[in-house]
Amino acid sequence: MxxxxxxxxxxxxxxxxxxxxxxxxxxxxxxxxxxxxxxxxxxxxxxxxxxxxxxxxxxxxxxxxxxxxxxxxxxxxxxxxxxxxxxxxxxxxxxxxxxxxxxxxxxxxxxxxxxxxxxxxxxxxxxxxxxxxxxxxxxxxxxxxxxxxxxxxxxxxxxxxxxxxxxxxxxxxxxxxxxxxxxxxxxxxxxxxxxxxxxxxRKAVEETEVRRREAELVDRFRAYLEGEGHEVKRCQIPIPGLNAVLLSDVFDVADKILYEAKGQADRNSIRLAIGQLFDYQRHIDPQPAALAILLPEAPNEDLKSLIASVGIELVFEEDGQFVGWPVSAASMRTNASTDSNR
CATH class of the missing domain: 2.30.280.10 (SRA-YDG)
Structure with a gap:
């Protein structure tokens, strides 16, 4: 043969x-x-x-x-x-x-x-x-x-x-x-x-499970927001000169909050979410009122501090509730004001 x-x-x-x-x-x-x-x-x-x-x-x-x-x-x-x-x-x-x-x-x-x-x-x-x-x-x-x-x-x-x-x-x-x-x-x-x-x-089973958890978390959060009367979408973001498109996770149309969801609350996931949110934000006009990370459980105190230090909000699931929602856009507005005075 x-x-x-x-x-x-x-x-x-x-x-x-x-x-x-x-x-x-x-x-x-x-x-x-x-x-x-x-x-x-x-x-x-x-x-x-x-x-x-x-x-x-x-x-x-x-x-x-x-x-x-x-x-x-x-x-x-x-x-x-x-x-x-x-x-x-x-x-x-x-x-x-x-x-x-x-x-x-x-x-x-x-x-x-x-x-x-x-x-x-x-x-x-x-x-x-x-x-x-x-x-x-x-x-x-x-x-x-x-x-x-x-x-x-x-x-x-x-x-x-x-x-x-x-x-x-x-x-x-x-x-x-x-x-x-x-x-x-x-x-x-x-x-x-x-x-x-x-x-x-051809991926680790653990990675597949984390992605499953993330998708299910997004679905639960979307249902929660819609139950509160909020319209929920995703941002499709073209990248100039690259003929490529970025797809975000959750965009709360009512409050203009952009969320990046992760399937676990570890350091690497949170670092990645921070980078993704700032990357998306650069290309969105008008910019979101605030950026937020959505997690399936609370991260440790050091990671909470990391998220807060860059002006990003945190929402996590606990006992069927979403702690940190509704998100306050105060920190985002403060950061935007500071940037404009440079």
Whole structure:
């Protein structure tokens, strides 16, 4: 049997070469191979938007690089078809996700060339969300948007393929109750029993559990704020010159408070949250009234002092309540006033 070649990061391939070496379909956007343990997924953001495929190949959030890839299905609500299931279940199936972006044409033909961006895996615990986009007939429908994280090195997507984001936008959270039909898997958080495949995810189990705790904490806090009559969003922040977008955690629209959540109250997590909040704040105009860190439990006194020393508020969960909420914006206003007098 001939040896299967390795994918070359950043190299451009045509579909014939991909099929010959790794299998899969010549035409499908999601090519589940019977020849090798791979699922090849192909993205063409400029062309895809015509059909309601809104792919984002260079997002960043608190966990690092993130790709959002729209599943298959050009008309009506998308369902968990074999192609979409191949992405969702690639861990259980022992297959690698290989991401390609369209970068040109083969000669003067209509056949596309595809640049290999690297190996990815579905994110845990939020493997996918449900969004809305028009289909090829202009009818608004529900689409499955997979959330993917890189496995090892990746190649940067081309500038031409990036979405144009003129300024800060505020995106909604998606909840299970909003989604129909039932055939589409729609959970904001995958149930514990559905995460049995996490043992083969190429990340430490502890990291997966911390991220699960963070996602669940965000959901509880969001429900709490909405119960208080507050509108809750996330900030989508374009980075000038980099064709990349940062995604924040919680933005309380009513009080204009930007929160960064962490799944544990240790020093490294809090240091990271501080850096992320100041990074986000630089690009948001008008700036938030205050910055706050959201934790699942109280940190030690030294870490409380660290958070207070940089003018950031602290909210943590204790006995089903959120201590430190509502947040006072006094320290933020004091800091802003001090900065303006320099």
């Amino acid at each position: 001939a040896e299967v070649p390795e994918f070359e990061l950043g190299r451009t391939y045509d579909r014939d070469e991909i099929v010959e070496n790794w299998g899969g379909s010549r035409y499908s956007g999601i090519a589940h191979s019977r020849k090798t343990p791979n699922v090849m997924i192909f993205s063409d953001p400029p062309k895809g938007r015509t059909y309601g495929y809104i792919d984002h190949l260079a997002l960043y959030d608190g966990e690092g690089p993130l790709v959002r890839y729209t599943g298959e299905g050009r008309v009506d609500d998308q369902k968990m078809t074999p192609g979409n299931a191949a992405i969702l279940n690639h861990h259980e199936d022992g297959r690698s996700l290989r991401l390609f972006e369209a970068v040109g044409y083969v000669g003067k033909s209509a056949a596309r060339l595809h640049r290999y961006l690297g190996e990815y895996q579905v994110d845990l615990p939020t493997t996918h969300i449900i969004s809305e986009a028009p289909d090829e007939n202009g009818k608004l429908r529900k689409v499955i948007v997979f959330q993917l994280r890189p496995v090892g090195p990746t190649a940067e997507p081309s500038v031409d393929s990036m979405p144009v984001v003129p300024g800060i936008s505020y995106t909604d959270f998606h909840s299970v109750t909003e989604v129909e039909p039932v055939e589409v898997i729609t959970s904001k958080l995958v149930e514990l029993e559905n995460n049995a495949a996490s043992a083969i995810v």
